[in-house]
Amino acid sequence: MPAERSGTPGTGRGNSRPWEASQASPGRARDYAAVLARQREIILRSTGVDYAQFEGPGLAFDYERMMSATGYSLPEVQQIQGECEVGNTPLLELRQLTALARKLAPAGKGARIFLKDEACNPSGSFKARRAALSVYHARTHGYAGVVAATSGNYGAAVASQAARQGLKCIVVQETYDSRTVGQPEIIEKGRACEAYGAEVLQLTVGPELFYTFLLVLEDTGFFNASLYTPFAIAGIETLGYELAVQTRSRCGRFPDAVVVTHAGGGNVTGTARGLRKAGSTQTQVIGASVDLSGLHMASDRDFNRKSFTTGHTGFGVPFAVNPDRADVPRNAARPLRYLDRYVTVTQGEVFYATELLAQLEGLERGPAGNTSLAAAFVLAQQMDRDQIVVVNETEYTGAGKHPTAQLTFARQNGIEVRTGDPRDNVPGRCIVIPEDPAQMQVVEQDLDRIRRSYLRHVLGSRRPEELERPELEYLAEEIHTSPGRLQQLLGQLDPG
Template identity: 30%
Template sequence: MIHTSSLLEELECSSCGCTYLPSIVHTLSVCCQAPLLSRYQLAPISKERLLTRPKNLWRYRELLPVIDEENQVSLGEGYTPILSLPQLARRYDLPSMWLKDEGLNPTGSFKARGLCMAISKAKELGIQTCIVPTAGNAGVAMAAYCARAGLEAIVVMPDHTPEAFKEECRAYGAQVIVVHGLINDCAAKVQELNQDGRYFDVSTLKEPYRLEGKKTMGYEIAEQFDWKLPDVILYPTGGGTGLIGIWKAFREMQTLGWLSDTQRLPRMVAVQSQNCSPVVDTFLGKQTNSRQYVGKPTLANGLAVPRPLGEPLMLQTLTESNGTAVAVSEDELVDGVGEIGKYEGMFVAPEGGAIWAAYKKLKQQAWLKSDDQVLLLNTGSGQKYLDNLKGKWSRRP
């Protein structure tokens, strides 16, 4: 017997709007080779029903794509805390600031959200083996959820990825393949290995469901702020599913009536490393798009995505929200990790350090207003990045 509450109706091509049935396996849209977006029957749903539900991402199950609840593969992901940063606010004479700590998810990063959903849907669709190119955290999350679901996992990582990521994947029983280069080189290896389509490729936005797991951050932000959204959200941006997903959630909540008619949506900020800043360069008009962009490795492994498939959707999010994109140096993001650790007692990932550095930069540029309520998103735990951060503390603020 199928126990369902999902309101999933169809999949929609993000480029032309052509629709597809969600009951069969899809990757990119056939029409445009573009990412597919899940669309729901967004009839009014009372948000009060959330009050009695467990505090994990499945509390939003009507707005998630898994049809049969028996296929929900879970390790307790979601509903991560939003914490104030009082010492940093006092130190820099800033208004109230907040940080949502995604490092407290299973496997230590926000990737648990997306891979939880992708693997749950893969299980529902009868898939046996999943494959992913990854800078680190996505591979770890996929391996963990495949193990939980009883599926096989193949993870393709750059050779410079810290050993902690590789060993954790192996601990979950995944096959780990190491490639010289960045994640785009890993993607090419995945394509080579999967020429006959025997594996399900859960690369960023090449299937529709990682995005749906990531969007739950947006629902949580609204709920945790008592349905009054912050003015600005700073987000570390590599493949972009989190940025796109949070914005998708806000738009869905508008349709659902969960946000008031007068609620202004946050300005979204994409933060990247100067070593790999394709979205920043495109947003600022330095290039037409990132299809030929050549990046370099960064201590923030998750930001080393030189040619993101989701660039058009990211640019749409930034434009619709009146947001911006900013790149920070490697030294700045290391200093950011150090400051958050020293003054707030949180060991954030380098991506989280980049967010704090970007905040200070935007404040200096007066892009941020003095009374803006700002939310920073730390996407992972710093524990796995010890190889990257070792010996860097001599520059500590």
């Protein structure tokens, strides 16, 4: 890591934060092990949240108390986002796509498809909602700047909000493989961050990005605009709330299903919480990810063999199984608490859906945000004609972040691109664009299998029969199931 030579060490002004040293600590060891060992202290100082207060009993922690004690109420979030010109995006009815789905569906099937056009947010994605809250929180708590570790739209969102709210911004991105080849979608996001005035640290592949991130937090005293703090998740609740209210006002009823592109879990969590706060309690929350099974997310070789840098199973499954693998001790994004159903689609199907959106609806968006659209197009065909399915987001499109850019890049990296049956898609080897819309499908993911993986992980060396009642109650909430079903799932875990 480069060191701060002069500049502004410890410029987070905040007498309100007694844990903050008056300046960055000179002479502290900067090697990997030493910095990682200071992780807890750095996170505490850079988020202002003492996560320890929510811990216990046993393996449990008080999720709702964390959300209410450190987050913001829905009216507060609405006010903050209103001042930041974030949110209140249009709900669009996709009439042509609905008509096409009805052509393919059995008689009486083919739900109306709506789309929440989140690309209308200042930075072009729903991530502006999270960023508005994180940057607001940083500003009102005396931090001089914000740091985000992200290769996604969140970087541009934080940079955009930091620009609006007068804070400095640093974005730490995983961008290149060891050949110095950058993923075009990430290059574009880095460009957007710089356009909004952020410093962008672009790294090669590897989870040790977190080391760099911690050093930057320590050097600058800036706020950790993590995707996973209670503030960031509270910011998404307005998305679920708005789409529920908009759907009811337009159609006289709440949506029957909302399809959410699922990666780190924030989109699912915030949207579902917002739906509940609007009273839309019967709405099915369906997560959708791009299937990237077989590709290793920390592999220098696999990095540029994928065409999607987010919304995929490489994040979706691990973050469901272990949400606390995040850059904060307790992740406020906990997708298993809210998912009613989880499906996957292929890269080729998402590109196809992106093309349908442009060609039939006149909307050039995505592609990664169209993962949920690809799934919704199929799911609508399974639902009744009088039902409503809402796709909860779009994202801006641009150079690098576009189907033609991504498919050209895929070919340059030895990936076969062809038309055919999307079932022949092989992540990292072959992208198959459907020949016909009837070939689009979703693959149902077994949530119980993911729940068992979650339980296995969280139990560690503890045996199910040792669990105390409060721990069992916590686990039932964590996996969105009844106490009885929890016992069944615990009974299905491998002994030992």
